[in-house]
Amino acid sequence: MTSSKTPSPDADGVEIDAGLEAGLEGGRKRATINDIARLAGVSKKTVSRVINQSPFVRDETRERIEAVIAEWGYAPDPQARGLAFRRSFLIGMIYDNPNPQYVVNMQLGLLDGIRGSGFELVVHPCDRASPTFLQDIRTFVERQKLFGVVLPPSVSEDERVAKLLREIGCEYIRIASVELDKPEHMIVGHDRLGSEAMGAYLVELGHREIGFISGLPSFRSSHERRGGFEDALNKAGLQLKPDYVVQGAYTFESGLACGEQLLAKTPRPTAIFAGNDEMAAGVLQAARRAGLQVPADVTVVGFDDFQIAQAVWPPLTTIHIPTREVGRIAAEKLIGAEAREKRDPNNTIPYLVVRESSGAPPVG
CATH class of the missing domain: 3.40.50.2300 (Response regulator)
Known part of the structure; x- marks a missing residue:
């Protein structure tokens, strides 16, 4: 690469070193801030001002330095700047x-x-x-x-x-x-609001026997997600039955084990709400192993709306958290x-995403 500019010295009287260009072109070393200053014909301080977007640099000088930076692919070292x-x-x-x-x-x-x-x-x-x-x-x-x-x-x-x-x-x-x-x-x-929305949705579909798989107790989100779900059931005059609550670990494996446990109950829950999508994917596997169709035999829903929610079959109804x-x-x-x-720091409210894993409870 050959420099397209031959700038004159700046007020500090810094001259360009032609040998420096040759050395950089030969790939012998990466450009440093000192190299950029010498190639642009300015002082190191002036380059630093441009990098840090200081207004105290003339437009033509700024443009010249930025052109050299772009040409030589210079990037400031964070530790050195520190x-x-x-x-x-x-x-x-x-x-x-x-x-x-x-x-x-x-x-x-x-x-x-x-x-x-x-x-x-x-x-x-x-x-x-x-x-x-x-x-x-x-x-x-x-x-x-x-x-x-x-x-x-x-x-x-x-x-x-x-x-x-x-x-x-x-x-x-x-x-x-x-x-x-x-x-x-x-x-x-606002995890609690998300779980409340999911609870209201399941009740609206007609589900009354609903299983719930919680996350790790060391996570505050586990308690908030269960609390929001229970709030929705209580508003509908329902309660979360203790026999239909099992504790998972926010992992696929725990969802599989908890799903098998819930699906073995009599009567079997018509819907299972897992505290995150990884566990919900495990429940889908448990349903397949039990010979059940989702959502014809059992509705399965999750929380988070991560990539796995659309990678499984059927795709998961879930709560979208804008992580x-x-x-x-x-x-x-x-x-x-x-x-x-000028961005909204409160743009974190979760919302319901309905996909193919949910439906009305089976008849009979």
Whole structure:
């Protein structure tokens, strides 16, 4: 590649080094901020101002520097920028979640939120049951010199983590189904409203014998989703029968085991509401093994509306949680980009999505 511009020196009198271009063209090294400054004929400080979108650069100088940056594929190093600005341009995601699709969708949302900001994302899987849980988080935050972290469930629901982050001066955003902190630290998912909508839908279809598979008790969402479902039944003058409630673990395998348990009951429930789509997919498998048709013999519904909801047969009726959108909002809130984008930080309300796995209860 040959540079298309031969700019004159800027006010600092920096000259272009022709040998530098040759060295870069030969692939011997990656361009640094010093290289960009010399190729553009400006000072390192001027390049830094352009990278950080400072208004104190002339338009023609900005255009020249941006052209060189684009030509040589230069990208600033987050750690180096952190040293220069006495803060890191890294944000972290700390999670302990058994559902891989949730983790992937959340990461995609966080990446959406930081795109074009100069920030980068690092992730830290953890185990809340580990005796070194809190120390591991402290080490991660301090070693990476993080600007801040996003905490999805169930880590977000652990008050010890929020306290630790406040003590070490790390910014944070918690994502949870209920308000757990000051508004500036929260994105609320409203899981209870979603489950209430599903309960009302099943009652409207005519179901009265409904099984429910809850998630892990260590997740606040498990309690909120059951609570919303019970609210809907109570409004219809019904109750969730204890014999029709089993505890899963937000995994396909637990959904399969719980589905087999519920489908073996007499009378058999006409509908089963699983606390997430992974478990609902397991119930579909259990129904097939039992020789039952969905939804002719039993309705199966889930929660989350992840990719698996449309990958199984029949596709799942479920509650859509905008996980990727929540991740984007959380990232923008963390780095202070909300005002710039003018986006709604409360756009997290779940809603019902009806597909082929639900129908009226069987006759007779």
